[in-house]
Amino acid sequence: MIYEADVHVREKLLPMFNNMDSTIVLSYLQGHMGTAWVDDLENPTVAQITVGIFVYFAGDPNTEAAEELLNNLSDFSLVIVDTDEWKSRIETVHIGKIEKFDRYRFEKNPVHLDRTHLQNLLSTLPEGYEIKKVDKKIVNAPTFHEVSEDFVSQFNSIDDFIDRGIGYAILHDGKIVSAATSFSIYDEGIEIEIATNSDYRKKGLATIVASALILDCLDKGKYASWDGANPESVKLAEKLGYILKESYDTYFINNTK
Structure with missing residues (x-):
């Protein structure tokens, strides 16, 4: 039992x-x-x-x-x-x-996350796009949840996310096309959730929005932890400054079979 x-x-x-x-x-x-x-x-x-x-x-x-x-x-x-x-x-x-x-796990060392490097990445936001901190208006926008259902899913409510979580979003023509948020939180920081609308990939938006989130965490004395789901995620993490520690076995279990 x-x-x-x-x-x-x-x-x-x-x-x-x-x-x-x-x-x-x-x-x-x-x-x-x-x-x-x-x-x-x-x-x-x-x-x-x-x-x-x-x-x-x-x-x-x-x-x-x-x-x-x-x-x-x-x-x-x-x-x-x-x-x-x-x-x-x-x-x-x-x-x-x-x-x-x-x-893929990365070493959890904030020294690897260089502010100047991240600010330089943040400055490459293309013309016609804007980056905003996730607030109630953004978190309630349908396009925010269309990009990823997991941006706020671990929190008790949207208000709970606004209170305890953190996130940044990139908008184009008023539509949210990329965002990075706290998938989960712990005493010393957050675990990052990041996603981009499929029509807006290969533009560097994930790099930019992740840089904004990481910089905010560094300003608050918090660590933005990165755990890679695939080789593409590893490449992005390393571009931001993270150092790969190791790969590890994960089981996807389909309990409907």
């Missing part, structure tokens, strides 16, 4: 996820967003943390509760673990429903 964790249980999960290099995990462990499930409320030995589509497992994978947790998923999940034992268990439990691929 599994149980949803409360604030008291959350503190007990810190050692279990200590080796998980993810700011999204921190966003739950520090009490900002997400949920967790465990096998025991008093002395958990296995746990699941979920923030949006991202799901993380830690603890003992060789238990009945671990299998129950592995089946405690939404229709579509990106599952991340840090041991071969967990990977083997995932591949067994979800055989025929998984796609395994690489994501």
Whole structure:
């Protein structure tokens, strides 16, 4: 049997996820967003943390509760673990429903993010485009959500995003065509979500809007964490100054099969 964790249980999960290099995990462990499930409320030995589509497992994978947790998923999940034992268990439990691929971690060092370099990138905004900080007007615009449904999806509401989140958007002819926001938040910073309308790609807009967001975070003493979903994301991150640390296994699980 599994149980949803409360604030008291959350503190007990810190050692279990200590080796998980993810700011999204921190966003739950520090009490900002997400949920967790465990096998025991008093002395958990296995746990699941979920923030949006991202799901993380830690603890003992060789238990009945671990299998129950592995089946405690939404229709579509990106599952991340840090041991071969967990990977083997995932591949067994979800055989025929998984796609395994690489994501990319970067060193989390603000020294790598040079302000002058980022300001130079920001200055390349093409004529006819404007960049604005995300406010209530932008966050309520249909074109903002058409670019990506995940710009504010982890927050309790739009007001919650305005209160706790941060973002920048590029507009062309009054339409939002690219944006970078805080997908998630943790004590020391944010995890970046970035997307561009398919008709406006290859114009450098993602580089520009990301530069604005990163500069704002640096001004606030916060770190804008980058986790790459594909080689294109890695290229963009390196252009901004991030240094690649490693690739890591990620499982896309289609629970509708």
